[in-house]
Amino acid sequence: MDSFTYTFAALRGVQAGREYFVAMCPLRVLPRLLQFDSQDLPPEMRAQRVLNRARIPALTRYIVEHPRDYVFSAITASIDGQVIFSPVGAQGALRNVGQLTVPLAARFIVNDGQHRRAAIEDALREQPDLGDETIAVVFFLDAGLKRSQQLFADLNTHAVRASASIGILYDFRSPLAQAARRVAAEVPAFKGMTEMERSSIANRSLKLFTLSGIYYATGALLRKHAEDEISPHEEQLAVAFWSALCDVIPEWGERIMRATSSLELRRDYIHFHSVTLHALGIAGADLVATYPRTWRDQLARLRPLDWRRTNQLWEGRAMVGGQLSKARAQIIRTASAIKQALALPLSPEELRLEQLPADDTTPADDDLLEAER
Template sequence: MDGFQYTFAALRGIQAGREYYVAMCPLRLLPKIFEFDSQDLPPELRAQRVLNKSRIPAITRYIVEHPHDYVFSAITASIDGPVQFKPFEEHGVHRNIGQLIVPLSARFIINDGQHRRAVIEEALREMPDLGDETIAVVFFLDAGLKRSQQIFADLNTHAVRASSSIGILYDFRSPLAYVARRAAAEVPAFKGLTEMERSSIANRSLKLFTLSGIYYATGALLRKEAEDEISPAEEQIAIDYWTALCTVIPEWNERVIRATSSLELRRDYIHFHSVTLHALGIVGADLIATYPRTWREHLTKLRSIDWRRTNPLWEGRAMVGGQLSKARAQIIRTANAIKQVLGLPLSPEELRLEHTSVDATAAFDANHLETAS
């Protein structure tokens, strides 16, 4: 900030025939210059979505807990006011490198990155030293509300969120992600048969499981969340449990897997799908807690289960109307059936779901998902 203006070191570029600028903005300046649209305005009069405040604490914690290796992508903003770009050279290679001069009276509107801005403001309260660090900002010249709304739509309509599996594959902070990757590499039924990039499996794929499915099932098994610490003993329990299942679920046997196509196995059996994998994780947590020394012996009772989709036992549990369902209620119902084979007691919530109709719990799940979204 210089006198009565902001001065940013910036690069000038051209998109769709319009000039835009990329600048480095100190974090301490970010909350001061970037405004939120009034949350009270109707959507048609705003250039952004309403701020979801529930997201802020978790992302703030991410910065505060990883001050030396956090990463933030650029913020996109529009400047409503006269700006001046002063290049270092009028001609030559430096003609698009220079200073972007913006009067203090100009208005900055965030087109993409409002949650990053709110998180940075919160993080600065806890760690003021972060104020001298910078974030990249892409500045467009404001051309009115409609243009700002169109920028928001263009940035978000074509954005593709990375799959859960590849996020887990590349996450080296989460202990749970590490255990899931280790299970995928060591457990006989998972080894070489886990889809590491996508969270769904194509019909012609040779894979049987997804890394995200193993991750969430292992979280249920260990009763851990992404950032929870996992001891070496707990880590080994997870590997041992999934490995033990390979000896009691006939179709998880390496010889059977090699002799049958992946398409047939996933088509005919429910235990190659995330809903049952997650249920097996829930069952494993209760089994190991109940029989910490002899859980392997009790696990052998699973040899009696018919895991085929055609088994009527799975309708209303892993399957609804003949289709697999990953709804929370169906996961718990699937776990209930397996726990009953093992002689494990059901919790009050599990008992309630056993006596609730499938239609009622489907409606509950639908409402839950709508509220969460």
């Protein structure tokens, strides 16, 4: 890189009849190279959505805390300027391998990866030695604002996001993911009945629970987030708690589960769904805190509870208008009903929600869904 240009090792390719380039960009160069649109511009004048600053700290921590094994996919950007590609060879594959020279005056627009770029900038402030590492950047030659907007739309419209369940299944860094996998493998009601790949269950599926549902419920039970340490004792407590519920919830027993189809059980009962699992985790955390030695005995209070959807107790709690709801208020209200059955006092927030109309459905937020502190 001289004083007037950037030069990157790059590959050349063709899509839709247009040249594009994949360059290896040093992390220290990335923040200077890729600037954001003005956040004050109206949406129709921007090539990208507004940066969500709330997402940046978690991504930054991911880089800083895992400097030896973090991984980011390529960033996609458009270049508005005259670029020069210098191949290392004149024939064959080597004619598409070379150096990409870009003038400093060129304008770059991030089409995909603005949050990764912002997190890298913040991570470099904490660990400047990361600056010599590289990230792949896919450069398209810019044909104007509309083309950049279309690139953004195409990249996001056709992207397929992995389900939460399979992310948990493959996450060997998170102690909570490890605990959830163990719970799914060892608890009698969950063993062999948990959908490990998808976060929803098809009508014809033989599965009853989702791994993501077990993950969030166990996080609520242990009052842990994804990266929090979980001791062997806490992990065993989770297995013991969910196993103990199999003895007090009749429909979680082997006899009924074998004699009734998964479709019927999920259709007729609320406790095969994530909203109720999460609520059980919240109530369970308070139960274990209140009765650390005798919580198993206290669970017997749940034996008479009617978990059928037709029970009006669940309307305005796990259900709104006869439909299951994962809204934050509904999760907490469902937990409140379970806590009342366990003769546990309600927290101030739970008491407040009990006074609100049954159809007040505050959307669930990620922190609550991950773990109820």
